[in-house]
Amino acid sequence: MTDTNNTVAPIPSNYLVGFKIESTTNFTFSDEGGFTPLSGTIEHTGTVTFNDQITVGNFSIGLAPGRTVTGVSGFVLRDTFSLNTILFDLGIPGPVAFDGQNLTISDVKLLISPEFANLLQKPKLTGLFGGTARIDAQVAAVPEPDSVLAILVAGAALLATKFYTQKIKST
Template identity: 45%
Template structure:
């Protein structure tokens, strides 16, 4: 025989379980936050411009085939934590795209393991705020990135396409001993990256709350 107290506990459990399912169940592809996790960034450089300031490309290491029209490709590595949202257009949320591979100039200067990041203070009329940093040796920012000429996200396959010109950074121009070079176009980069959807903070919080509620109801039921 089911007592009133027992019936009340069962109803409470069913209600809480239903609520938990409503909160936890994933939406029909409503996810709008994505993490870059693999792919290739292809780079081409104005070798004539570099040669005019005494830099000749003499080697490359641990690189991969580049996209058409580009010189060399660099694999995106697992250290990448670059996130963005595709809700109402493209919105950069934070992080950086990490790469492996290097290039050498004059058989002496090697830069590589490039990181593409963002700094709001680097935004200018020509620069987007994105930048390319050498993390292999100098830790210097080599290039600023122009506002992308191509920025597309294939939602069905979760692939991000980004292409933009590269500008010589103030830091690199100073290193080259010619500050007049700062802001000049020195090449271009194209990133083709595989991404994966990640839970938004509100979804994660909802999961935790639902789990806690369900556990509490189970504990109360056992006491009856």
């Protein structure tokens, strides 16, 4: 990573970069019987540049039915800044914590998507580990009887990301 723009301090501080959750976020979930995503997307602002060559950002996280990559949650992280493509399939998250106001989704593995691997002209990268993400957000109850919750914009709400660099050999 060689540059960042419009980012925020990550939570926790051992992550490299954080992104603010935008007001256009319309993600809903239920906490009855465990964390269950229902609909919508989580929208972020900010960009990162890799090797002074490619800048991606203004990320959108949402469900993409029919993803065929093994070991993923069905959620994807899409760049809406420059490439307008899915960059990562999101692995099954680690612990999900909700205290009635704050939602934390930890240890989400970022797996390189087929679309991003093809753009990089390295299709063998598909499904490889690209880093770890964490989502921290403040939430508010949606006025519905089934107690569905929606993520609201908050200054401290962000997607924090750890990127791992690997040397990849051409074969």
